[in-house]
Amino acid sequence: MLPSDLRTTFNPFRSQNTVMKQHIADLIHQAIDALKTAGEFDSDLVAHVQIDNTRDKQHGDLACNVALTLAKVARRKPRDIALLICQHLPQSDSVTKTEIAGPGFINFFISQDATQAVIGRVLSEAEKFGRNHSGAGHKVQVEFVSANPTGPLHVGHGRGAAYGASLSNLLETAGFQVEREYYVNDAGRQMDILAASVWLRYLQLAGTEVVFPSNGYQGDYVNDIAQQLHQQAGDRLKHSTTAVMADLHADAPAGDKEKHVDDLIVRAKSLLGEADYDLVFDAGLNSIRDDIKHDLHGFGVDFDQWFSERSLGQNDQINRAITKLQEKGHVYEDGGALWFRSTEFGDDKDRVVKRDNGQTTYFASDIAYHLNKFERGMDTVINVWGADHHGYITRVKAALQALGIAPDRLVVKLVQFAILYRGQERVPMSTRSGSFVTLRALREEVGKDASRFFYVTRKAEQHMDFDLELAKSESKDNPVYYIQYAHARICTLIRKLADKNMAWDSNMGLEQLERLSEATEIALMQQIELYPEVIAHAAKNHEPHQVAHYLKDLAGNFHSYYNAHRMVIDDAQLRNARMCLCMAARQVIDNGLGLLGVDAPEQM
């Protein structure tokens, strides 16, 4: 038996079948078994029975290709096999007809009774409809956003936030125990630059004349933080211009802006002393982190854990991780630095974990961090990263492997960047031009629902054009409103019925489902029936965009139905049956939008 941390990734997802697909598959297995008994097939023949939804309803509702896949091993023509199977299929109330078509497909036509039954399941399972237990008993952590706390989130982070949040929700509906985590990069040089920036702005407010470094953080938010700090600490952190600015490397353009800012950091530390430097540092960190937290909350994204990078160093976890690698013989010294021999695990080159000046690298923190994740008992860890980090995957997986953790227990999802458009015009997003759009600005302009929806309508690896005008438009062009409108329409029906003393009677409706036989009604029911497998498939493949596309189709089915038939009618039996169908559709829209972090409003 393998040690527990060497076990491979649990793969809970086998074929996720709907009730009906499973039933058909069972029928086919029974037929094949009967044919084995009859001597038509070898008794050791193994059939992989796959049931597909048909694209064209002329091909029935469900189709099976088993006759084609068996042709070779059974050494018979596919159509002959299909015929044999059909002749041995047990009777089923759910199947009205089977046909052999094309090269040897077996098409199944499902009875209306069986199709209508989904309505009762949706109404009784309600918000639980669509869930499954394939991930039961497994802990998975989803780490996402994790933007440096050196400034507000911008629209580039929004896609990762929307994707990670929806993915987490999806995994939960698949039965996983999910932990949502934000890794706070609160250590390192960038944070020191922020602290120095805050202090210099503070000095300016306190009346000390200093020149702000070109490499400092220029944003207005730094001023706000400095102002708060000044109110809080008074002039206690003040120093003279000469004390601050003397003997520094010159700033750009004449000098080196990197050396200049590094000198300022050293100066801040020496003039302020450790305690006061930490005060300034924490003022910046806490303010920005709280701001990010607040921003994300407004975006419908909340985390279970905000994991501090600094805590790794404070608890000596970085050195412990390096030592662990050393003990296993994967570390060597060269040029005064410590190197992890990652090439042994497929990396292009070895990587430094401890610099010649004794400082550990960011990579070393990341090794410790990922070790920590698994030590916390995660079976699987999912990292949602920006596409620019893909070069990093190999070395992190190499480190895990070196530490005895199966690398496939870490799954990295890369999210491509989104390019903003305002109609035809591309919105410049460079930080330098100062015109980059914050996530907050996006939320204020476009709204949470449309932003969340737009971010996840494209699959994550796909480059994406995000049109602000389209997302903003409250019209038919905008899919999120199209879906929400369907939901609101159904809610309006309920209100309408109450006004007319015709309140929806679900029991009567459920007894009369056989009255629902219009083409648009059947189509809507069939679409509803697909929901659980769409969810399962989306969870399995980490693809929330499938939910978005499904919901668009579902809303389309509803609107067609609504337009073709009336629900508020005198025939109480038919009226209540139709309302059962509408309310089932409403429930599925509600459930699906919920996964995507989009509200399902009762009126628009």
Add this chain to the structure above:
RNA sequence: GCGCCAGUAGCUCAGCUGGAUAGAGUAGCAGGUUCCGAUCCUGUUGGUCGGGGGUUCGACUCCCUCCUGGCGCGCCA
């Protein structure tokens, strides 16, 4: 140079892990509501799935090779 992601209708994108005649939305065209919300519905035009080979009963999907675009290849974080 090496590696990762992408290339599907004029535009924005799906395509259920290899299945039947490649689908939506939008744009274009032609229609529909005295009605429960027209933020809606119906019909229709539009494709050498980047190019070329290969694998097999069958390829947008898998393999090879070229072309194009994005990103990455630090003792930065």
